[in-house]
Amino acid sequence: MPLRIEDYALIGDTQTAALVGTDGSIDWLCLPRFDSGACFAELLGDSSNGYWSMAPAGPHRLLERRYRPDTLVLETEFGDGDDDGIVRVTDCMPVRDEHPDLVRRVEGLQGRVRVRSEAVVRTDYGGIVPWTRRFGRRLQFVAGPDTLYLDADVEFDLSEHGRPWTEFTVGEGETVDFRLAWIAPHASSPARVDVGEAIQRTSNWWREWAQRCSYDGEYRHQVVRSLITLKALTYSPSGATVAAPTTSLPEQLGGVRNWDYRFCWIRDATFTLLALLNSGYEEEAVAWREWALRAAAGEPAQMRIMYGIEGERRLPEVELDWLAGYADSRPVRAGNQAARHWQLDVYGELMDALHQARLRGIPPDQSAWKLQRALMEFLERSWRDPDNGIWEVRGPRRQFTHSKVMAWTAADRAIKAVEEFGLDGPVDRWKQLRQEIFDDVCEHGFDSRRGTFTQYYGSSALDASLLLLTTVGFLPADDERMTGTVKAIRNELMQDGFLQRYTMDGNSKEVDALPPGEGAFLPCTFWLADNLIMQGRVDEGRELFERLLERRNDVGLLSEEFDPAAGRLVGNYPQALSHIALVNTAIHLEREHGPIEQRAWTGQTAEDGD
Numbered sequence: 001m002p003l004r005i006e007d008y009a010l011i012g013d014t015q016t017a018a019l020v021g022t023d024g025s026i027d028w029l030c031l032p033r034f035d036s037g038a039c040f041a042e043l044l045g046d047s048s049n050g051y052w053s054m055a056p057a058g059p060h061r062l063l064e065r066r067y068r069p070d071t072l073v074l075e076t077e078f079g080d081g082d083d084d085g086i087v088r089v090t091d092c093m094p095v096r097d098e099h100p101d102l103v104r105r106v107e108g109l110q111g112r113v114r115v116r117s118e119a120v121v122r123t124d125y126g127g128i129v130p131w132t133r134r135f136g137r138r139l140q141f142v143a144g145p146d147t148l149y150l151d152a153d154v155e156f157d158l159s160e161h162g163r164p165w166t167e168f169t170v171g172e173g174e175t176v177d178f179r180l181a182w183i184a185p186h187a188s189s190p191a192r193v194d195v196g197e198a199i200q201r202t203s204n205w206w207r208e209w210a211q212r213c214s215y216d217g218e219y220r221h222q223v224v225r226s227l228i229t230l231k232a233l234t235y236s237p238s239g240a241t242v243a244a245p246t247t248s249l250p251e252q253l254g255g256v257r258n259w260d261y262r263f264c265w266i267r268d269a270t271f272t273l274l275a276l277l278n279s280g281y282e283e284e285a286v287a288w289r290e291w292a293l294r295a296a297a298g299e300p301a302q303m304r305i306m307y308g309i310e311g312e313r314r315l316p317e318v319e320l321d322w323l324a325g326y327a328d329s330r331p332v333r334a335g336n337q338a339a340r341h342w343q344l345d346v347y348g349e350l351m352d353a354l355h356q357a358r359l360r361g362i363p364p365d366q367s368a369w370k371l372q373r374a375l376m377e378f379l380e381r382s383w384r385d386p387d388n389g390i391w392e393v394r395g396p397r398r399q400f401t402h403s404k405v406m407a408w409t410a411a412d413r414a415i416k417a418v419e420e421f422g423l424d425g426p427v428d429r430w431k432q433l434r435q436e437i438f439d440d441v442c443e444h445g446f447d448s449r450r451g452t453f454t455q456y457y458g459s460s461a462l463d464a465s466l467l468l469l470t471t472v473g474f475l476p477a478d479d480e481r482m483t484g485t486v487k488a489i490r491n492e493l494m495q496d497g498f499l500q501r502y503t504m505d506g507n508s509k510e511v512d513a514l515p516p517g518e519g520a521f522l523p524c525t526f527w528l529a530d531n532l533i534m535q536g537r538v539d540e541g542r543e544l545f546e547r548l549l550e551r552r553n554d555v556g557l558l559s560e561e562f563d564p565a566a567g568r569l570v571g572n573y574p575q576a577l578s579h580i581a582l583v584n585t586a587i588h589l590e591r592e593h594g595p596i597e598q599r600a601w602t603g604q605t606a607e608d609g610d
Ligand SMILES: OC[C@H]1O[C@H](O[C@H]2O[C@H](CO)[C@@H](O)[C@H](O)[C@H]2O)[C@H](O)[C@@H](O)[C@@H]1O
Pocket: 243, 257, 259, 260, 261, 265, 267, 268, 336, 337, 338, 390, 391, 392, 393, 394, 577
């Protein structure tokens, strides 16, 4: 039985990340970047695909696990059989100087404990067995483009089926240190490091970063944990945030909805920008904005919905058929075919992100406005085209209501750039466009019989993305079309207290081309809380928010979805979109009726404005 997804904690160095289980085993780590092949891939396969365990050798149990306050330094404590002996394993990835490092310290807290560690290193997602050599207390693993070194205070034995292992005893107050480093094969071998100093430096780095959080409300503890998670998912050399550090953790246990999230989605990243700006992280927000402008630069028709972490456009999807999949959920995929999608909303997302930056006094330079004008020209020609929608469905393209509203958002922000920031553009034409889209959505995307907006033009299906119509300012929260939509979504998409993304009935396969069935989508449930707060139903919004907080695991992490029947987190993990939504709703609750800065709602719609 694999560990549950929520049994893992995250450590990372802002260029890649690892998952550490409650059993002390590191079962996922891609080196040197988030999107590289994994050297530990047991998460998606079995022990032959690589892991690094560290726990008492005999019978033992987990006593406690936590992050050092306001850091990404993880401490896991184990008691031996009768709790006479207690050890602490401290894990972290120091923020990188030259190459990636992962350090582990075993510390005796009480009595004497025999500890066992196995370091089964693989490359290319557990598919390649490297050439392993021992030089005293140093192991070297070599395979093609990857060379790894494991330094330890104790010697490893290579005799057990080629799986390096070691056993040692720690007494109270004693420490035994380990360090795994990755280097390019042509680089010289890494010098040894002082693990205690590396852990201290890493703790200080995260604490200083966390102190910059400007949110000081009642959910500060949870907000800071989510922000640290977002920072850990942001590739620091470029400023791009990955949607999650994993691939193919299933949206349904045993199912086929298994995707690679180690890329940067324009949509997700725009939400990230808002969360960062709202919590005082301007530097990160500026880095993201510059990344987005570089990534989207060029011909607007060629803009992508997602990019690699350095802005790469080709992200071919392949199946890793040697991996059995988490809980037998196959296929395991690397790369994401959604990179080739046409999703209309990204133009609105990008226009809105740049508008938000201007609103907060961090205007992009003139060349950004040139790009925005080019995007608007493209959108004026293309907004009527069907697209793959926010959920990236793999069925036929459709006239998705949310996508059209995001085209409206693009026009709205272009108008505001001229009227509020004095930029130059055909504002009358854009006003006409905004009105035209508004009328089109209200005519075709609204079911007047049921009093709700619908997933796509002419359909009866509901879609939780419609909750975003208020946050972008398309309609005020108390407009009866929105209260009707929120009511219908609550009635039909709520499952055991959490929202499904869209109607999953016999017809859903026609839309997403996948067998029905997935967990409840946590970001959408946060969006429902936002709408309730905006309607003035703050207590109901808070109650829902707190229900969502309870779904976080013991170290404050969320995946994308929650399976209410199994009572388990599902989907890629930890997921940026869920943590972003948590931060935004917490801030929103603080301001109660004022989501104003959350998006760009200014109280004026095309209807009552012009
Ligand atoms: O379920 C279908 C799609 O699922 C993934 O997309 C989802 O994750 C994205 C990243 O967080 C998010 O932007 C999108 O709105 C979600 O639907 C997957 O990446 C797609 O390939 C897949 O079709």
